[in-house]
Amino acid sequence: MRIAYPAALALAAFGTPALAADELLERGRYLSQIMDCGGCHTEGALIGQPDPKLDLAGSTIGFEVPGYGYVYPPNLTSDPQTGLGQWSVEDIQRAVTTGERPDGRILVVMPWPHYSHLTPEDATALASYINSLPPTPHKVPPFTEHTQPQPAPVLTVK
Ligand code: HEC
Numbered sequence: 001m002r003i004a005y006p007a008a009l010a011l012a013a014f015g016t017p018a019l020a021a022d023e024l025l026e027r028g029r030y031l032s033q034i035m036d037c038g039g040c041h042t043e044g045a046l047i048g049q050p051d052p053k054l055d056l057a058g059s060t061i062g063f064e065v066p067g068y069g070y071v072y073p074p075n076l077t078s079d080p081q082t083g084l085g086q087w088s089v090e091d092i093q094r095a096v097t098t099g100e101r102p103d104g105r106i107l108v109v110m111p112w113p114h115y116s117h118l119t120p121e122d123a124t125a126l127a128s129y130i131n132s133l134p135p136t137p138h139k140v141p142p143f144t145e146h147t148q149p150q151p152a153p154v155l156t157v158k
Helices: 005-032 089-098 120-131
Strands: 061-067 069-071 153-157
Touching: 005 120, 089 120
Parallel strands: 061 153
Antiparallel strands: 061 069
16 A cells, blocks of 8 residues: 555656646537537528538628628638637637737627636636637638628628
């Protein structure tokens, strides 16, 4: 017993990091499902026809926010050109919990005021999972100010 107890502890400590990374991503996947990220960020989801090939790869149907502009749920996958490939885990976590993008603009429509209640552990798990999504190239229109022509179909937010 004198030997077995510290040996078990050492084994547990040694085995922890790899397990923790798996568990973090699994927790993040679970959170992204129950928080319904795909309900907006998957092509077709906003009209009840989600395209499983474009899961979390953005929506070309967006929202009109009167007096502000047109927003389209961006591609959250790690594609460097059309997705979040240039964003760090911290950038994603800040956007989801405070609405602030790396360029300082505050996101609209995106329900970050609700997501601001995530525990720091869950916010990190969610952001790590989003950051781990394989790249799915899919271009959606950028934020467009209301003074510009509407780039693609929208639902209206009152
Ligand atoms: C009700 C629809 C909706 C839901 C649900 C939603 N989002 Fe969003 N999200 C948006 C819209 C619309 C934008 C773009 C807003 C803007 O440009 O002002 C956005 C922007 C973002 C951005 C910033 C990306 C960028 O390129 O600017 C991130 C990151 C993000 N969402 C992650 C998530 C995650 C993670 C979830 C689930 C936990 C989620 N969103 C759920 C609608 C939604």
